[in-house]
Amino acid sequence: MLLLSILYILTIVFAQDPVANIAQGRVVGIKVFMENSLEPIEIYFGIPYAAPPIGKLRFSPPERHNGWKRTFFAHRMAPSCPQVDTDSKDSSENCLYLNIWTSRRVDGQLQPVIIIFYSETWTGGSLNLPCQELASEGVVVVTVAYRLHLLSFFTLKSVIARGNLALLDQYMALLWVRENISAFGGDPTSVTLLGHSAGADSVLHHVVSPRTTGLYHRVIIMSPRNIWQGIYENRSVTAGEQAKVSKEIARAIGCVNYTSRDEDILQCMKDKPLEEIIKLFSNTTLEKYMQPTSDDFLPVSMQYLPSTLEKAIRHPSGLNVPVDIMIGTTDLNSLRLRDSLFKSFLRKSNKQIYDFSMESVLPNILNVLLLKNSETYQTLQEAVRWEYWNRIQEDIDNFSALESLGFMDSVVNWAIASSYLAEKLATQVPRVYVFRYSFPSKVDLYGNRLNFTGAVNGADLIALFGDAIILQVARRSPTNDEKQISTFFRYYVMNFVKFGSPTTQEKWPRFTVKDKTIFEICDNEIYSYCRFKSVKKDISFWLQYLPQLANSTLRNKEYFDMIVGYGDGYRLRGGVYAMCGISIILLLMLFTSGLLLRRRRFYRPSSVDSQIAY
Numbered sequence: 001m002l003l004l005s006i007l008y009i010l011t012i013v014f015a016q017d018p019v020a021n022i023a024q025g026r027v028v029g030i031k032v033f034m035e036n037s038l039e040p041i042e043i044y045f046g047i048p049y050a051a052p053p054i055g056k057l058r059f060s061p062p063e064r065h066n067g068w069k070r071t072f073f074a075h076r077m078a079p080s081c082p083q084v085d086t087d088s089k090d091s092s093e094n095c096l097y098l099n100i101w102t103s104r105r106v107d108g109q110l111q112p113v114i115i116i117f118y119s120e121t122w123t124g125g126s127l128n129l130p131c132q133e134l135a136s137e138g139v140v141v142v143t144v145a146y147r148l149h150l151l152s153f154f155t156l157k158s159v160i161a162r163g164n165l166a167l168l169d170q171y172m173a174l175l176w177v178r179e180n181i182s183a184f185g186g187d188p189t190s191v192t193l194l195g196h197s198a199g200a201d202s203v204l205h206h207v208v209s210p211r212t213t214g215l216y217h218r219v220i221i222m223s224p225r226n227i228w229q230g231i232y233e234n235r236s237v238t239a240g241e242q243a244k245v246s247k248e249i250a251r252a253i254g255c256v257n258y259t260s261r262d263e264d265i266l267q268c269m270k271d272k273p274l275e276e277i278i279k280l281f282s283n284t285t286l287e288k289y290m291q292p293t294s295d296d297f298l299p300v301s302m303q304y305l306p307s308t309l310e311k312a313i314r315h316p317s318g319l320n321v322p323v324d325i326m327i328g329t330t331d332l333n334s335l336r337l338r339d340s341l342f343k344s345f346l347r348k349s350n351k352q353i354y355d356f357s358m359e360s361v362l363p364n365i366l367n368v369l370l371l372k373n374s375e376t377y378q379t380l381q382e383a384v385r386w387e388y389w390n391r392i393q394e395d396i397d398n399f400s401a402l403e404s405l406g407f408m409d410s411v412v413n414w415a416i417a418s419s420y421l422a423e424k425l426a427t428q429v430p431r432v433y434v435f436r437y438s439f440p441s442k443v444d445l446y447g448n449r450l451n452f453t454g455a456v457n458g459a460d461l462i463a464l465f466g467d468a469i470i471l472q473v474a475r476r477s478p479t480n481d482e483k484q485i486s487t488f489f490r491y492y493v494m495n496f497v498k499f500g501s502p503t504t505q506e507k508w509p510r511f512t513v514k515d516k517t518i519f520e521i522c523d524n525e526i527y528s529y530c531r532f533k534s535v536k537k538d539i540s541f542w543l544q545y546l547p548q549l550a551n552s553t554l555r556n557k558e559y560f561d562m563i564v565g566y567g568d569g570y571r572l573r574g575g576v577y578a579m580c581g582i583s584i585i586l587l588l589m590l591f592t593s594g595l596l597l598r599r600r601r602f603y604r605p606s607s608v609d610s611q612i613a614y
Contacts, residue, residue, distance in 0.1 A: 018042040018104075022180040024067030029074050029100075034136050035467075041132045044100040044184065046078035049176040050169065052094035053147065058270045059154050059161055062096060062172040077128050082274065083148045084124030084281045093151065093274050098173055099128075099143045101135035102185045110187035112497050115142045115177060115216070117170055117199035118461075120336070120445075121225060122291045123149045123281065125197070127445060129461075130468035133486075137494045140186035144173040149281055150249065153290045154269065156262045157243035157297050164292050167205055167304060174206075174215040192218040192497045196461050198291075200224035205292050208312035209304050213320045218500060220493065221327040222460055226291065227417045228368075230424065233310040237293050245289045249280060313424045324500040326493075327422055328435035328521070329414035330455035331533065332406040342402070350401035354389060357405045365412045369542060376550040383549055384408065387541055403452050410454075411538045419518060419539065422511045433502055434511040435492075436535045438522035439463065439485045443474040453529050460521075463489040484526045492521070 018040075020027045029044035050062035057063065077099070079092035105111060114134070119126040126148070131141040146152070146169035155163030178188045193216045195203035200221045206212045207219060229235045247265070250256045253276060255268035269277075280286065294305050305312075312318035335342060345353055358381060366372040366380065388408045415436050426432045441450055441459035450456060462469055466486035470478040478486070492502035502508050502519075509517045518539075522530035 018044075020044065020183045022183050024048075024065060024072075024180075025069065026071045027074050028071055032132055034132060037136065039103055039136075041135050042100075042102050042104065042184070043132065044074040044102075045076050046097045046099065047072070047074050048078075048096060049098050049144070050096040050172045053096060053151075053165075053169075054093050056270065058093070058151070059165070059266060061162070061165065061168045064172075078145065080126055080128070081145055081147050082151060082278055082281075083119070083126060084121075095145050095147070096169055096172075097145050098176070099131075100181075100184050101131040101141040103135050103138065104185040105138075110182060110190075111138055111140050111185055112190040112192065113140045113142065113177065113181055113186040113188070114192050114194050114497060115144065115174065117144055117146070117193070117195040117202045119146075119148060119198045121287065122153070122166065122198045122201075123287050129465060130472055131465065133466040133468050134464065134490070137490065139494070139497060140181060140184055142173075142177055142181070142186075144170060146170050146173075149290050150277055150286075153242060153292075154246045154249070155239065155243050155293075156246060156265065157239050158262050159298060159302065160262060161246075161266050162295060162298060162302075163239070163242060163246075164295055164304060167202060167209075167292055170202055170206065171209075171211060171304070174212065178215055189217070190498075191216040192220060194220040194222070195224075196222040197457070198225045201226050201229075201292070204230055204309060205305060207320060207323065207325075208307075208309060208318050210306065210320075211304055216323070218324040218497065219326070220496065221325065223329045223333050223414065223457060224327075224421075227329075227414070227421060230309045230313055230421045231417065233308050236308045236310065237289055237291055239293045239295065239297055242289050242293050245286065249286070253277075253280070313421075313428075316428065319425070319428050322430050324431045324433075324496070325422075325425055325429050326433045326435070326496050326502065327418055327425075328437055328460065329418050330410070330457060330459050331415070331436055331438045331535075331538075332403065332410055332452055332454040332456045332459075333414040334409040335402070335406040335452070335456040336458075345402050345405075346398060348398055350398050353398055353401040353405055357389070357408065358385070361405065361409055365409065365542075368412065369416075369546070371546055371550055373550065373554075376553045379553045380546055380550060383546060399451065403454065406452070406456070407454065412542055415518065415535055416539055416542060419511075419516055423513055423516065426511055426513050431500060432511045433496065433508060433519070434517065435502075435519045435521050437463070437489070438520055438530060438533050438535075439489070439527060440529065442479070442482070443470065445469075445473060447473045447475070449474075460489065462486075464493060466490065481526060488523055488526065489521060 018029045018031060020029070027044055027047060029042050031040040031042055033040050048065045051057060051065050053060065053062060078097035079090060079095055081095035082091045082093060102111070116129065116131070118129060126145070129143055131143060135141045146166045148166060152166040153163050155161050177186070177191065181188050193203045193206060195201070201224050203219050203221050204224060206216070226235065247256060250265050250269055253272060255265050255272070292305060294308050295303050296306050307315070307318070362381060362384060363372060366377070371380065388404045418434055422432050422434045437455050437460040439455055439459065440453050441455050441462060443449060443462070444456055445458040445461065463486045467478045467483065470476065470482060492508070496502045508519045509515060511517050518535045520530075520533060520535050522533055524530040
């Protein structure tokens with residue numbers, strides 16, 4: 001009876017839902033138990049961190065949530081924010097919620113916090129990420145939903161319609177975490193921002209914002225969507241361009257006439273049914289302008305991004321330091337199989353993919369690397385063909401051709417770009433660590449089965465979240481290899497979150513301006529292909545070999561032009577001069593030979609000569 005009583009009491013204790021008391025009110029979550037663990041993970045789904053951005057608050061900065069009088073049951077995921085390619089039944093304009101996973105310590109000691117921002121683009125692609133395995137590593141994990149597309153980036157370049165609402169939503173979530181996370185066992189003095197794709201762009205913008213000082217202490221930037229904006233200033237969209245497009249949108253749905261004031265335009269947009277605004281999401285030409293921009297047109301006290309990303313990173317006081325940074329990409333980062341472009345490639349032949357790579361992708365790559373020159377293009381094209389497409393003459397499938405395109409494009413636009421960005425950051429940040437994730441992925445974030453020898457976009461995120469996300473997207477249990485890969489990658493991330501360094505300095509040195517170390521995350525004991533990978537070799541091909549080849553080609557051409565002249569007339573004249581010179585030399589040799597033969601003909605040997613002959 002005593003044993004049964006104890007078991008009954010333990011059952012009641014463990015069955016109780018976890019509770020957290022915060023300023024907004026009482027929150028009740030749920031418990032889940034991990035495989036091979038007796039310690040539960042507490043989960044709180046759908047906690048509102050800001051007032052619903054609906055009605056008069058549409059297109060406005062987020063405001064604090066007033067809280068609730070009764071208990072808030074955080075038992076289910078909240079709807080996602082309206083976005084491209086999402087069923088309206090699964091989304092809602094009232095979407096400013098966050099989710100928390102925590103494994104509380106028995107001694108009550110607070111644990112490091114990871115705040116995750118994720119969306120594939122600034123117009124859509126957000127997922128509900130399962131974070132229980134990450135939390136089981138002794139951290140508190142927070143995922144944040146934020147506005148996307150027009151609901152975030154509609155702007156009239158004025159105080160009343162300022163734009164950049166996705167960043168302001170995230171900023172409100174950062175404030176919420178600082179004020180409330182200790183109630184969930186999290187340490188507000190040890191916060192890491194982690195972003196992937198457009199979420200990684202978000203982290204970069206928070207790093208340069210003067211408003212976020214002290215709200216975080218480390219950042220992890222995984223495969224930023226617009227990575228070149230931190231390197232070249234002309235890659236950023238201006239607020240003026242965004243405002244122009246916004247007015248065109250307002251005009252298209254009947255909110256602009258010749259006498260409309262900004263106030264009238266904004267009020268009309270607020271009054272429009274959400275369905276009418278969502279219809280505009282299908283216009284793909286808008287995507288270029290749906291992203292953060294500098295808001296230097298606002299009063300200084302209201303500015304969140306006083307300058308462009310590149311200018312802020314370049315400026316000595318542009319970053320919130322000290323902060324530790326970890327940045328990385330995958331070796332097939334360009335392959336996003338959800339994109340319509342890459343879906344179309346799966347229906348094309350290997351020759352068509354090759355032609356597209358050489359005619360459209362390679363010229364853009366060479367232009368980025370300042371190697372685009374009509375006089376050397378053919379030579380460089382041949383070198384690239386041998387490096388990435390030496391199988392194109394064989395009977396390979398379009399999947400392998402697509403992989404070759406992905407490797408070629410990803411090295412430049414992701415590995416080299418992350419190196420350039422890290423070099424800028426390393427001039428101001430004490431500790432920067434750069435990686436390239438190369439473990440092959442068998443499935444992507446949207447459940448597509450894969451057979452690549454590298455890691456597509458999102459493979460690093462799948463490895464980080466482990467078994468739970470594979471079950472969610474692939475509807476199957478992870479393989480032993482996938483389990484090992486997840487453990488391998490998560491080891492580095494957790495060390496960085498807790499200690500500011502992914503591992504020992506000897507194994508993974510810091511990235512500095514002098515020593516540009518990029519750590520290859522792949523292990524040939526888990527996957528044999530890793531031993532053939534070398535990010536250093538890949539980068540050297542583009543940054544050392546091709547420039548040397550281009551210079552050599554130009555020097556040879558200059559030498560040739562120096563002989564034959566420049567232009568048809570000079571080339572003809574040079575050819576005539578050369579032929580005349582050769583003819584004269586031949587005539588002189590013939591004349592000399594004739595004289596020698598004539599002299600030999602009339603030669604008579606002396607007696608001395610005869611003796612020598614005998």
